[in-house]
Amino acid sequence: MSVQLKPLYDKDQTCLFCEKIYQTKRLRSKFVRVKQVHSDFYTEYKDPDLNPLFYEVSVCPHCGFASSDTFSSNFPSGTTNVIAEQFKDWKMQDFGNERKVEDAIRALKLGILSAMLKREKHVVIGGLCLRLAWLFRLISSEEQEIRFLKKAQEHYAKSYEEVDYKDTQMTDMRLLYLIGELHRRIGNQSEAIQFFSRVIQHKHKATEPKIVEMAREQWYLIREKNDEEATI
Structure with missing residues (x-):
């Protein structure tokens, strides 16, 4: 048994x-x-x-x-x-x-x-x-x-x-992404964009495409939110 x-x-x-x-x-x-x-x-x-x-x-x-x-x-x-x-x-x-x-x-x-x-x-x-x-x-x-x-x-x-x-x-890129995402979640939008941009433009971005894609998605989220607020 x-x-x-x-x-x-x-x-x-x-x-x-x-x-x-x-x-x-x-x-x-x-x-x-x-x-x-x-x-x-x-x-x-x-x-x-x-x-x-x-x-x-x-x-x-x-x-x-x-x-x-x-x-x-x-x-x-x-x-x-x-x-x-x-x-x-x-x-x-x-x-x-x-x-x-x-x-x-x-x-x-x-x-x-x-x-x-x-x-x-x-x-x-x-x-x-x-x-x-x-x-x-x-x-x-x-x-x-x-x-x-x-x-x-x-x-x-x-x-x-x-x-x-x-x-x-x-990793270097994962850490940069996390710093950016945490900034985004606590309301520091401009700082978040800076860190997401560093991920997207990273010299080793080809090694971690998933992290780059996540950074790009979050960057777009912030831009869309800012555009919406600007039209209110």
Whole structure:
């Protein structure tokens, strides 16, 4: 008699900070069914409860330090003391069970806090802020969504300036596009056009035609909106 495979499975995780081992949940990819992908790469799923984003950040129940697979194992000088001070009053909490959106929001907030205390790359912090904005979009909390879209845009802009996205999965063109799209979503239309134009005119645009097409589509959206407003 075959055992029915469940969507969630337990994964052993070693805390980057305290180095204790704990279990956290992960979602099997075969159960993930995509419904729609938004222009900032937010993904809607056919089953809202089977959302891999809920389990992207692991939270150590022993010390409270939270991390994702994008974190480096290196702790810059002085950061361990700062982290220890921040989490000194941590009461043991288990995030290793099935999560609802509220649990995922708490985990991501801990992930952002941990990343900032650890002085992670801006591209990593920006990614966490963007994912938190997506969770707020999921529950229609527009004010909080905009708040974290702004934070994501700021960190991505710093990442581009400092080129700290090198040796990650983020590409030059994808980062430029994301900065532009986040500007568009928070209402900075002129800045958005500047970044979309940089994607469209990029010297390596032939390598990522899908990103170029997305930038062109968003650029046209802004121009159409501006033309409509001008005729009112």
